[in-house]
Amino acid sequence: MGLGPSIIDVFLEYWPIFLKGAIGTLRFSFIAVFFGSILGCLVSFLRLSKIKVLETVSSVYVTVLRGTPLLVQMYIAYFFLPIAFPIMNNLSKVTYVLIALILNSSAYVSEIIRGGINSVDKGQTEAARSLGMTAKNTMIRIVLPQAIKNILPALANEYIAMIKETSMAGTFMLYELMYTRVLLANKFLIWQPLFIIAGIYLVMTTVLTYGVRMLERRLSVSD
Amino acid sequence: MIEVGDVLIETKDLRKSFGDLEVLKGINEVIRKGEVVAVIGASGGGKSTFLRCLNMLEEPTGGQVIFEGNILDAKSTNLNLHRQKIGMVFQQFNVFPHLTVLDNITITPILEKKVKKEDAEKEAYELLRRIGMEDKANEYPRKLSGGQKQRLAIVRAMAMHPDIMLFDEPTSALDPEMVKEVLEVIRELTRSGMTCVIVTHEMGFAREIADRVLFIDGGIIVEEGTPEEVFEHPKNERTKEFLSKVL
Ligand SMILES: Nc1ncnc2c1ncn2[C@@H]1O[C@H](COP(=O)(O)OP(=O)(O)OP(=O)(O)O)[C@@H](O)[C@H]1O
Ligand SMILES: [Mg+2]
Numbered sequence: 001m002g003l004g005p006s007i008i009d010v011f012l013e014y015w016p017i018f019l020k021g022a023i024g025t026l027r028f029s030f031i032a033v034f035f036g037s038i039l040g041c042l043v044s045f046l047r048l049s050k051i052k053v054l055e056t057v058s059s060v061y062v063t064v065l066r067g068t069p070l071l072v073q074m075y076i077a078y079f080f081l082p083i084a085f086p087i088m089n090n091l092s093k094v095t096y097v098l099i100a101l102i103l104n105s106s107a108y109v110s111e112i113i114r115g116g117i118n119s120v121d122k123g124q125t126e127a128a129r130s131l132g133m134t135a136k137n138t139m140i141r142i143v144l145p146q147a148i149k150n151i152l153p154a155l156a157n158e159y160i161a162m163i164k165e166t167s168m169a170g171t172f173m174l175y176e177l178m179y180t181r182v183l184l185a186n187k188f189l190i191w192q193p194l195f196i197i198a199g200i201y202l203v204m205t206t207v208l209t210y211g212v213r214m215l216e217r218r219l220s221v222s223d
Numbered sequence: 224m225i226e227v228g229d230v231l232i233e234t235k236d237l238r239k240s241f242g243d244l245e246v247l248k249g250i251n252e253v254i255r256k257g258e259v260v261a262v263i264g265a266s267g268g269g270k271s272t273f274l275r276c277l278n279m280l281e282e283p284t285g286g287q288v289i290f291e292g293n294i295l296d297a298k299s300t301n302l303n304l305h306r307q308k309i310g311m312v313f314q315q316f317n318v319f320p321h322l323t324v325l326d327n328i329t330i331t332p333i334l335e336k337k338v339k340k341e342d343a344e345k346e347a348y349e350l351l352r353r354i355g356m357e358d359k360a361n362e363y364p365r366k367l368s369g370g371q372k373q374r375l376a377i378v379r380a381m382a383m384h385p386d387i388m389l390f391d392e393p394t395s396a397l398d399p400e401m402v403k404e405v406l407e408v409i410r411e412l413t414r415s416g417m418t419c420v421i422v423t424h425e426m427g428f429a430r431e432i433a434d435r436v437l438f439i440d441g442g443i444i445v446e447e448g449t450p451e452e453v454f455e456h457p458k459n460e461r462t463k464e465f466l467s468k469v470l
Contacts, residue, residue: 127318130278133335
């Protein structure tokens with residue numbers, strides 16, 4: 001029996017499958033973080049609002065989504081949403097998993113934004129308000145432009161983390177990188193794809209991490 | 224129209240607590256148009272808190288602040304309009320690092336007073352010329368010295384055409400060689416008739432420019448009077464003790 005074909009042989013023969021998987025991973029991660037960011041913005045503003053009820057609701061939302069495993073959230077989205085909300089019945093299976101990814105990401109992003117806003121010196125807000133600037137203009141024109149320097153790199157890191165997290169979506173037949181394992185297992189290739197998959201993840205996260213570091217350097221130049 | 228000598232800002236039994244700590248214990252004070260008031264006192268006595276209550280950066284827990292006849296209310300939207308007329312200069316400058324010197328000055332007049340951009344910039348250049356910084360108009364604050372930042376903060380407040388200026392230890396964060404240039408700008412301002420309240424540890428400066436001196440300690444005004452009365456002939460024991468340490 002032996003080990004079978006080498007990693008290189010498998011890669012050379014099936015690289016289009018891995019490529020498609022990698023593109024799927026990048027795409028699902030992007031969709032999750034993109035929509036997660038929009039939702040996360042809303043959540044963070046609720047959390048920073050001085051209205052007690054909104055503050056509590058958003059804080060519970062963040063705690064639950066960060067305190068439970070993503071895989072469990074995916075299962076719940078996959079099996080529970082279609083039953084609980086019949087309107088969602090004819091959505092594709094991909095959508096349920098994406099909903100879980102987006103909600104999960106929004107919780108992390110809202111913390112990133114909250115942290116970014118809190119990292120801006122309180123004196124900035126005080127100076128703006130003492131000039132007579134409204135709370136809204138102070139946020140939009142003074143605080144957020146300064147917070148963005150901390151928020152952007154953290155968002156990019158969230159994207160990198162999400163690339164690894166989406167590997168769980170393969171469980172639900174989503175065509176991402178980890179799912180290629182299932183495809184090739186059908187051809188009795190068990191161990192080689194795993195190393196190839198690991199290698200591709202490593203390349204993607206390393207390259208992106210390097211990119212984030214460049215971005216951070218760029219942003220800090222203006223300090 | 225407010226005439227010189229009219230009451231500009233008044234506090235009635237002003238109180239402020241942080242949790243269990245009562246920092247201001249009932250301050251009654253009247254500041255008139257054109258006056259220059261220096262506030263002195265030991266660290267922790269409540270000087271900053273008093274100043275910050277005047278524009279509601281700290282919300283009082285008791286009493287009233289009456290500005291130009293209006294009771295200030297931290298929750299009212301009118302507060303923004305009143306604040307436009309109460310300039311404030313902080314120890315830590317708090318210039319906006321993401322905006323150029325010019326934009327630091329013009330952003331609030333343009334946003335909140337709907338001043339036309341070109342008018343706001345014209346005035347900003349005029350203000351910068353007065354403090355000798357017109358060549359810095361397009362720089363970002365990171366390129367400025369501490370003294371330049373603080374002068375920028377002062378003209379940024381001036382651009383709103385305030386009726387009163389509050390200074391909280393404007394030179395305490397500066398290197399010694401930059402103190403003079405900032406004091407000079409403040410001196411100019413007081414000469415132009417601007418009403419000023421200045422918290423300071425620069426006793427010489429307080430004595431020189433103030434019409435009136437307040438000595439705040441333990442959350443109350445312990446003594447007040449002309450610089451001569453307070454510095455030369457203090458009546459209260461606590462004032463004497465404080466002055467003997469700092470003079
Ligand atoms: N936001 C706050 N929360 C809790 N305590 C505060 C707060 N701000 C001030 N205090 C306390 O109130 C007291 C008075 O502070 P304040 O800053 O008014 O004193 P100060 O006279 O300006 O002193 P300094 O000369 O050191 O600036 C201090 O004991 C301080 O610790
Ligand atoms: Mg102080």
